[in-house]
Each structure stands twice: as structure tokens, then as C-alpha cells.
Amino acid sequence: MTARKTIELRSDTFTLPTPAMRRAMADAEVGDDQYGEDPTVNRLERRSAEIVGKEAAVYVASGMLGNLCGVLSQTERGDEVVLGDLAHIYQNEMGASFVLGSIQPRLVPNRHGLPALEDIEGAIRPAGMYPRTSLLCLENSHNNCGGSVITVEETKAVADLAHGRGLRVHLDGARIFNAAVALGVDARALCAPVDTVQFCFSKGLAAPVGSILCGSAETVAKARRVRKLLGGAMRQAGVIAAAALVGLEEMRDRLVDDHRNAKALAKGLASIRGIRIDADRVVTNIVSFEVDPAWMDAGVFAKACAEQGLRISRYLGNSPRLRAVTHHGIEIKDIDQALAVASGHALRDRACRHR
DSSP: OOOOOOEEOSOGGGOOOOHHHHHHHHHOOOOOGGGTOOHHHHHHHHHHHHHTTOSEEEEESOHHHHHHHHHHTTOOTTOEEEEETTOHHHHTSTTHHHHHHTOEEEEEOOTTSSOOHHHHHHHSOOSSSSOOEEEEEEESSBTTTTTBOOOHHHHHHHHHHHHHTTOEEEEEOTTHHHHHHHHTSOHHHHHTTSSEEEEESSSTTOOSSOEEEEEOHHHHHHHHHHHHHTTOOOSSTHHHHHHHHHHHHHSSTTHHHHHHHHHHHHHHHHTSTTEEOOGGGOOSSEEEEEEOTTTOOHHHHHHHHHHTTEEOEESTTTOSEEEEEOOTTOOHHHHHHHHHHHTSHHHHHHHHHHO
């Protein structure tokens, strides 16, 4: 018997390196990156900065480390950082920026991804006997808001407000190229209003590891010191940077396929009794949906799907919201199989037992 393929939709971090990436890794020219002498890393940093329109960049091991370097290089102990209550930096990164930086979060409602201007303005402290509000953090696309995107105009309006009040702006752009593709704009335009941007190579771009922080030369120099402080300096990192370069040059244009598959999945889920989803709001590769608790608990649903070869994830602990993420290696036939599992007899039987 032929084993059934497991459809892995928990995250786009489950992508596997392409043959071109594996060849690039094997042939990579390397040196000591901590000394600034790895030519492949240096090339990746120059190219990344160019693509998002920034002056310089520093290669890091993860998106969380990139956000840490971005936040800590632009704040001081005792400062306050304004960010959405559903921001990945706040919800999913163990509070690292606040624990390690001795800064504090000032939360505003995320709404559908972008906090409202009036909420941001109201969160900025006046000068005097209060913590100094020094940084605003944005996220595009927004993970916990179902892959929603922020337009160029929205980004500029928020950044103008922040800059006018003396704040700098950091963008968690882990999936910035997904946002750019969904909006039909150049990533430079989305990043132009912000001071720093972090993006990942290990998600939609399908490289095995790594992220990068881009910004001004002065800020990136500070970020390198933060990277060293956190134990993140690397040696012959060109081996992994080579795969990231391939992803950067070859995998951005194909993100439209992931978005098309996500939309097909969302429309299919919308037709399944017991599943709640607004398919029109799915614009990138993240499909966020809920299971009617009267039909089945969300955790029970996810477990039942996994038993049938479909892996999805759950938002934020015991949330009723579930997530499916399309990526390189997932094709439309896999979406059809995923929908067959989600609507199949095995799950309906489990629902009956759950009731």
C-alpha cells in the first residue's frame, strides 16, 4: 500500500530547502562572520538591504533574534514600546525584548492587524514623570490577525505620527514579501516609512534557517553589538546564508501560488458545516478559522485532522481559532486532500462522540 502523504500546514517554517539551495550550501564561500569576513553573509546582507531599501543589514539566526536586535538597538532601559496586543513580539517571543531590555510594552488593540491611529497617539506618553515612549512596533503581514496586511499608505500614516512624536518605528516583517505580493507593491515601498525591518528567510522563502535586520548603518552597527551580547554572533555562516540568498532571489515571485492555495483552502473550509471563516479576509498564506464549539472542540478537531494526515495549529493556547499556512511544497492537490480530511466521515464521527 502507498502511504498517504502528510499535509503539513502548521507553519511555513516546515518548508524544505530546494536542490538549488543544497548546491549553494555545499559550494558556499565562507569566512568568519563575527570578524565580518564571510563573503557569502556579506553578500546576503548587502542584497537584503537593497531589496527593502535600507542602508545596511545584519544576518541573524531567527526572526525572534532579529526583532530583539531591532528593538534593543533603538531603546534604552526604562523606555516604553507601543505595539499591538496581538503582536508576535508580545504574544510569541517569551517577552524577550522586555525581559532582556528592561523596557515595558504599552499595548493597543490590534483590530485587524494595524492599530488605530488614535489608539497609538493615545498610548504615547507625554514628557515628564513617565516612561519615555521611544519605539512603535508594527507587523506585516500579521500572524495572529490571520495574515492580514498593512498598505503603504497605512504604514506611512502610522510612521509619520510616530516620527512626529519622536519615536522610531520597527517593522516585524517576517513575511513582508507575502504582504508585498498580496498588495502588488514593491517591498521597498512597504519598508520605506520605517526605521528598521526584520524579515525571515525560513518561512515563505523556504531557506532552512535565518532572518535579517535591515536599517541605517548606525542602527545596524548597534544591532550587531546586541547580536553579540545575546550570543548570536556566528562564524562560517555562509553555509546557511547561501541558501538564504537563493530563497531571496528565486522564491519571492512564487509566493502568489501560496496565496492562491490559501484562498482555495479558505473557500473550501467555508463550505464545511461547523467551521467558521470569512474567506474574503484571507489575502496571504495564512488561513485563520474557528470550529463551532457546539460541533467539536478546536483541539479535538486539530487532533482528529492530524490522525488523518492533516496537520494544523492552534492560536494562543486554548483559543478556539485554528491556523493553516500554505507554503512551498504544498500544491492544489494537497489542498483538495486537506479539505477531504476536514469534511470527512472520521471527523464527523469524532464530532458525534464529542457531543
